[in-house]
Amino acid sequence: MITNETNDAIAADEPDLIQEARLWRNNGWTARIVKNEDDEGWAVEMILDGESEPALVGPWTMGRDKKNPKPLDASAFNTLVKTAGEFRQRQVQQLHATLHQSVTINAAAGRISVTLDIVPDDDDPHALLAAHDAAGEELARVRVASGFKLNKTSACAWIDAGFRRPE
Known part of the structure; x- marks a missing residue:
């Protein structure tokens, strides 16, 4: 038998647990x-704790009365958490790929990896262009405009110019 003390202990362990027909909160979501x-239908928003905007918004099923939404349940919530988590992970990976680029050049001095790390600062957006040899030793690092386009041509030009800061 579950007593009030047991219920209080469970509630203390999971203070953010909410399981209502239109609102569920658990495990940070x-x-x-x-x-x-x-339209006239319903949608479900998935919000990660601490975030102001939903990570995912999608259509939600109508209930049997065709007026109100189908209530949330554990299975649906768990599926939504998994989907929203995967979607957020892809967003983070895409942002990382946008902010951190690299190309490898076969130069006269050997293989050189050229990286561009964009710093999306509101007050001072810029990027760091760096070159490393095959052993990972840094050959050069310069600050460039955040709109600098890194590709094999621009990397070769930078290497050929003796790693001088591109204009």
Whole structure:
């Protein structure tokens, strides 16, 4: 038999646990069913704790009465958490790929890896262009504009110019 003390202990272990028909919160995620502004249906928002914007918004199934949304349940919530987590992971990977680029050049001095790390600072956006030899030793590092385009041509030109800061 579960006593009030047991319920209190469970609640203390999971203070953010909410399991309502249109709102579930658990394991750092909140699922909220909202009226779909684009049509007469419903949508579900998945929000990661600490974030102001939903990580994922998608359509939600109508209930049997064809007016109200189908209530959330454990299975649906777990599926939504998995989907939103995967979607967020792809966003992070895409952002990383955008901010951190690299090319490898076969130069006269050997293989040189040229990297561009963009710093998306609101006040001072810039990027760091760096070159490393095959052993990983840094050959050069210069600050460039955040809009610098790294490709094999620009990397070769930088190497051929003796690693002088590109204009």
